[in-house]
Amino acid sequence: xxxxxxxxxxxxxxTALAGHPxxxxxxxxxxxxxxxxxANPSGYVISGAARTALLSMTIDF
Numbered sequence: 001x002x003x004x005x006x007x008x009x010x011x012x013x014x015t016a017l018a019g020h021p022x023x024x025x026x027x028x029x030x031x032x033x034x035x036x037x038x039a040n041p042s043g044y045v046i047s048g049a050a051r052t053a054l055l056s057m058t059i060d061f
Contacts, residue, residue: 001037001045004034004036004037004048005034006029006030006032006034006036006048007030007031007032007034008027008028008029008030008031009027009028009031010025010026010027010028011025011026011027012024012025013025017059020059020060020061021059021060022057022058022059022060023057023058024055024056024057025054025055025056025057025058026053026054026055027053027054028051028052028053028054029049029051029052029054030048030049030050030051030052031051032051033050033051034048035047035048036048
């Protein structure tokens with residue numbers, strides 16, 4: 001199998017909503033949408049995940 005590299009990026013913004021600490025996060029994995037192969041613990045080789053965007057928000061009470 002050929003070598004491969006994957007580009008992931010993320011950002012975080014911390015603020016307060018109604019006096020509660022709040023964190024917003026955004027992440028994109030496989031930003032360049034490269035095709036690649038990965039081995040899982042069972043020894044099988046599977047196709048790596050396509051570009052994926054994740055958004056989250058955490059509020060501390």
